[in-house]
Amino acid sequence: MVFVFSSCNDEWEEEQYENFIAFKAPLNNDGVSDIFVRYKGDQPSLFQQALVVSGSLDNGSDVLVNVALDPDTLQTLNYERFQNREDFYYKSLKSEYFNFGPNVKFVSGENTALLDIDFTFSDIDMSDKWVLPLTVLEDPNGRYRPHPRKHYKKALLRINPFNDYSGSYSGTAMKIVMEGYEDETPIVKDQVVGYVVNENEVFFYAGNIDETRQDRKNYKVFASFQEDGEVKLSSDNPEIDFVVNQKASYTISEQMDAVRPYLLRRYLTIKNIDYEFTDYTMVPNIELRYKVSGSLVLERRINTQIPDEDQAIEW
Numbered sequence: 588m589v590f591v592f593s594s595c596n597d598e599w600e601e602e603q604y605e606n607f608i609a610f611k612a613p614l615n616n617d618g619v620s621d622i623f624v625r626y627k628g629d630q631p632s633l634f635q636q637a638l639v640v641s642g643s644l645d646n647g648s649d650v651l652v653n654v655a656l657d658p659d660t661l662q663t664l665n666y667e668r669f670q671n672r673e674d675f676y677y678k679s680l681k682s683e684y685f686n687f688g689p690n691v692k693f694v695s696g697e698n699t700a701l702l703d704i705d706f707t708f709s710d711i712d713m714s715d716k717w718v719l720p721l722t723v724l725e726d727p728n729g730r731y732r733p734h735p736r737k738h739y740k741k742a743l744l745r746i747n748p749f750n751d752y753s754g755s756y757s758g759t760a761m762k763i764v765m766e767g768y769e770d771e772t773p774i775v776k777d778q779v780v781g782y783v784v785n786e787n788e789v790f791f792y793a794g795n796i797d798e799t800r801q802d803r804k805n806y807k808v809f810a811s812f813q814e815d816g817e818v819k820l821s822s823d824n825p826e827i828d829f830v831v832n833q834k835a836s837y838t839i840s841e842q843m844d845a846v847r848p849y850l851l852r853r854y855l856t857i858k859n860i861d862y863e864f865t866d867y868t869m870v871p872n873i874e875l876r877y878k879v880s881g882s883l884v885l886e887r888r889i890n891t892q893i894p895d896e897d898q899a900i901e902w
Contacts, residue, residue, distance in 0.1 A: 608652050608723050609734040611637040611699075612742035618664050619677065619718055619745040623897045624706050626748040626783045631686070631705035634897070636742060638691055638700050638723070641734070650693040650731050654702055657722035660741055674801040677718040680746055684711060685719060693731075708748045713782035713790075714804045719744040748783045749897075752812050752855060754885050755780050761860060761881030763794045769878070779883055787812050793827065793864045794877045802868045810857070812837060818857055826867055833861035849892045850901075855885040 612620040624634050638654075640646045658679050669675040687704040694700075704719070711717070721742040723733040733740040755778045762773035774795045781789035792798070793806040800806070806827060811819040816836050822829035837857045844850035860882060866875040893899035 605641065605732070606646070607641045607734040607739070608650075608693075608731050609639055609641065609736075609739035610721065610723070610742035611639050612744065614738060614743070615745075617745075618668060619743040621745045621747055621902070623747045623749050623900070623902055624708075625896060626708050626750045626753075626786060628786060629707060629709040631707050632748075634704045634706060635701040636704060636721070636744070638693075638702060640693055640698050640731075642698070645696050646693055646698050647695060649695050652691045652693065652700070652731055653689055653724040653726065654687070654691055654721055655689065655724050657720040657741055660722065660737070661718055661720040661743060664743065675716075675799075677716045677743075677745070680717045680719045684708060684717075684746075706746070706748070708783070711748065711783075712804075713748070713784075714807065716798075717746040719746060747902075749900075750783050750786055750789070752787070752810070752885070753781045753783045753789045754887065756857070756883040756885045758883060761879065761883055763877055763879050766863075766876035766878060781810065781885070784809060793822070793829075793862075794866070794879050796866070805868065806864070806866070808862070808864075810835075820860070820862055822864070827864045830863045831861070832863065833859050835859050835861070844888075849890060851889040851891050853887040853889060855887075857883045 614620055622634060622636075625632050638652065640650070656679075661677055661679055665676040685704055685706050687702060691700045691702045721744065723740040725733060758776040758779040761779070762775060764771065764773045776795055776797075779791055780798070781791055784790055788809060788811045790807040790809045792800070792803055793808045796803060796806045805824050807822065807824070808829070809821045809823070811821070813819065816838070818835040818837050820831050820835055835857055836859055837855060840854045840856075842852050844852055861880045863876065863878050866877060869875060888901040890899045890901065
């Protein structure tokens with residue numbers, strides 16, 4: 588018995604696994620890892636991407652890990668998922684929108700380290716699906732080893748800049764009807780996504796158009812939130828013949844969750860939406876006129892116990 592227990596103790600004191608370096612960036616169903624970063628215009632917004640070292644014992648030495656861009660993996664993902672539908676492809680984030688150092692230091696006794704990434708989103712067009720692809724490089728001197736599984740040593744960060752008005756709105760209270768068919772059952776979308784334009788502005792896709800349309804960039808509806816509670820709706824494409832029939836407005840209300848008292852629920856409601864637009868590309872040589880009316884509601888659940896804003900919001 589003494590011999591058996593002594594053997595067990597020896598195992599506890601020895602490393603049971605390999606010390607591999609990996610990103611902490613789990614993939615979602617689309618094969619990327621969503622990250623949310625506060626939009627600050629031309630000012631840098633810091634995001635800290637975690638890396639970990641595996642093992643049953645604490646990391647025993649200082650390690651300097653090399654990190655680099657990995658556009659090849661993103662290219663492979665795009666083709667495997669979308670084949671020839673290039674309008675669905677994720678795009679590598681342009682260098683003007685981010686900056687990070689090539690090295691991350693693991694300190695002896697610590698099993699995690701943070702890669703500081705500064706994002707600057709001024710003038711970014713969110714109708715494109717931006718991804719920052721990263722990889723852990725091999726160390727020519729063998730001081731560390733990247734994880735052998737590629738989805739551990741790589742991080743495909745889907746960039747989601749946010750402001751106070753962006754996110755997935757409930758669209759069940761907004762109806763979309765084709766001109767001449769007002770008495771028919773209207774089109775209703777469960778979710779309407781608002782994408783960041785600047786600190787006080789987002790854009791939606793008009794009517795029932797969404798991210799799956801190849802020509803979605805032609806149908807942006809911009810919503811500018813004013814201090815007096817007005818929402819100014821507009822379009823930058825004269826070909827859709829965008830017309831606003833009624834001034835829209837918004838309200839913000841907050842309440843603490845009844846079950847989780849630390850959770851703040853914030854509701855942003857856009858009221859009196861009433862506009863018309865023309866879909867001129869869906870059917871060749873035929874213009875389809877739509878009327879959109881109703882309201883949209885954005886709910887944000889905020890954990891007041893977490894100081895970091897991007898982490899506090901339950902996305």
